Amino acid sequence: MxxxxxxxxxxxxxxxxxxxxxxxxxxxxxxxxxxxxxxxxxxxxxxxxxxxxxxxxxxxxxxxxxxxxxxxxxxxxxxxxxxxxxxxxxxxxxxxxxxxxxxxxxxxxxxxxxxxxxxxxxxxxxxxxxxxxxxxxxxxxxxxxxxxxxxxxxxxxxxxxxxxxxxxxxxxxxxxxxxxxxxxxxxxxxxxxxxxxxxxxxxxxxxxxxxxxxxxxxxxxARLGAVQPPTGRYNVLFDERISSSLIGHLLGAINGAAIARGSSFLRNHLGKQVLPEALSVIEDPLRRRTSGSRPFDTEGLPTRRRAIVENGILTGWTLDLASARKLGMASTANAARGTASPPSPANWNIELTEGTASRDDLLAQMGTGFLVTSLIGSTINGNTGDYSRGASGYWVENGKLSHPVAEGTIAGNLIDMLMRIIPANDARKHLSTIVPSILIEDMSIAGQ
Incomplete structure (x- = not known):
């Protein structure tokens, strides 16, 4: 065919x-x-x-x-x-x-x-x-x-x-x-x-x-008997199953269409630090045997490996030809399109630098807090980075899982949250988006 x-x-x-x-x-x-x-x-x-x-x-x-x-x-x-x-x-x-x-x-x-x-x-x-x-x-x-x-x-x-x-x-x-x-x-x-x-x-x-x-x-x-988490400021560990959503918010904020509209909380952060110094976000559309791979974008430009964030510094936007021209830049070969729509910028395979600690190590480090395994709903302000999401998972006491929790809300600001992420080493390597469990200390939690 x-x-x-x-x-x-x-x-x-x-x-x-x-x-x-x-x-x-x-x-x-x-x-x-x-x-x-x-x-x-x-x-x-x-x-x-x-x-x-x-x-x-x-x-x-x-x-x-x-x-x-x-x-x-x-x-x-x-x-x-x-x-x-x-x-x-x-x-x-x-x-x-x-x-x-x-x-x-x-x-x-x-x-x-x-x-x-x-x-x-x-x-x-x-x-x-x-x-x-x-x-x-x-x-x-x-x-x-x-x-x-x-x-x-x-x-x-x-x-x-x-x-x-x-x-x-x-x-x-x-x-x-x-x-x-x-x-x-x-x-x-x-x-x-x-x-x-x-x-x-x-x-x-x-x-x-x-x-x-x-x-x-x-x-x-393991979720039986879940109760609401306590209200207050606690450490939050995003399980590997859902941690990629945090990097997804970063990618949305550097999308050329959002930058051209001026509707991104990172619009003034090009060339500035957005992650801890030891961390990078790598895009590699040429990774073999991966669902997000492609040899060229939908405008026929050659795709390539690039560091979107390198050692904590935001190096560039995600651009197709039109958004690149609007911003006076060159396309990053990230054009995607459906059969009934024009090209628009999109990311391919993404990988966040892993840490050296296991998830259990981060649980021990966090002491008391919330291990989030499921996120529900979303209130994200794309202009300011204000973040609020329903969450469920497990309460952690003295570095150990204590009991399941549900119907909680976690909140913060993505600019601040991204700067404080601590990654584990448990990412699944075959996924298109490779992001390990992520610890963010001192977040707002609303519950009982």
Whole structure:
């Protein structure tokens, strides 16, 4: 299908030129997904989806318009191109839009070197169901688990072709397989639930269904008897499962679109310290066998490894071509887009420098405080960095887990919080975002 899509995008661009476009680019995607969910050892739901879609962006001078369609016939694409050009004529002018110059384009035109495609045979629905049942059975075997809310397994693949009238055409494809389980412990108003799951590009890397189900069950049971945390100022340890959200707020604040709007709490921090001196945030879109990898961005620029934060200093923004032009800078090759939208800045694979201490070491260091394993809701002020989130997890006394807590709120300011993070050494290396557990001392907690 990918080869057909290469020809398809070329034909669509030709239709765009004939319709009057000065420039155009196209994104074509196709894929398939099979999902199996079980309950009580029996099939609860089976879904199979297959689809292909193509998107077109046309530019007339400094005006642009985007359209998309799942009708891939030539007559439909010709009409699609004409409609896009008509829309562009009515669009407002944007002095910053435009395709990349040919000398900016990536020489790498496919993603095969990134090992994102598993060539082994796709699992049958029966094999997926077997994994889901095994996860459910393992969860139910944990003492205290009363039911399994859901257990399932999925498999899918997708392929993408990007082409433009500046001469670029590239492609990449990826597969994925996932197993997950959500267990419930207790009964009535005292029920608690928790989950576990794993998703990998290559099936051989996936953790066993038994391990996933067992961990989901153990986590649910450990939450029984949760009470609200005390109100006051305490140390907070963000578990590795949710710690990446903190770095996610940093990445959102350095997104070129937010910087160009002036709506970022880090807008005045370029070249300044935003993390402790020993810490860096590295983006590496060329990491092999990783879900966030890509050889080029959706504007055809070569992706590369870069230090977003180096030894605590913020080195640059995350930019596509348009946001870079607005800010008088060069693109960082971070353009992402859907089939029906223009490019916008986005980050790929991210890694925060790990510490030398284990999570248990940080628990001992924090003494008394809140180990947060789940975050609920969000009140984040993007302009000021004010932070407030609902949280649950475990109360820590004398460096040891004391009892589960829920319905608490943690609050602070992200500028201050980021400067005081203390990382553990427990990050999962296969994830697209590699962030260990993070300790932040002296935060506000609201509870009972």
């Amino acid at each position: 990918t080869q057909d899509f290469a020809d398809l995008t070329a034909r669509l661009l030709n239709f765009a030129r004939k319709a009057g476009a000065d420039q155009a680019d196209a994104v074509a995607r196709d894929g398939s997904s099979t999902s199996i969910t079980v309950r009580g050892g029996k099939l609860e739901e089976a879904e199979r989806s297959e689809g292909a879609e193509i998107g077109l962006r046309v530019l007339l001078g400094q005006r642009q318009a985007c359209v998309s369609s799942s009708d891939l016939r030539d007559t439909a694409m010709e009409q699609m191109a004409a409609r896009a050009v008509a829309m562009a004529r009515e669009a407002p002018e944007d002095p910053y839009i435009g395709l990349a110059d040919p000398d900016q384009l990536s020489d790498l035109r496919d993603g095969s070197a990134l090992d994102m495609w598993d060539a082994t045979e796709a699992p049958s629905p029966e094999a997926l169901m077997k994994d889901a049942i095994a996860a459910e059975e393992a969860a139910m075997a944990v003492g205290g688990v009363t039911q399994v809310q859901s257990a399932g397994a999925t498999y899918g693949f997708s392929s993408t072709v990007i082409a433009a009238t500046n001469g670029f055409q590239g492609r990449f494809a990826r597969t994925s397989r996932q197993t997950y389980c959500t267990a419930i412990a207790g009964t009535g108003t005292k029920m608690e639930r928790d989950s576990d799951g794993d998703m990998r590009l290559h099936q051989s890397d996936l953790r066993s269904p038994a391990e996933i189900g067992t961990r989901a069950g153990e986590r649910a049971v």
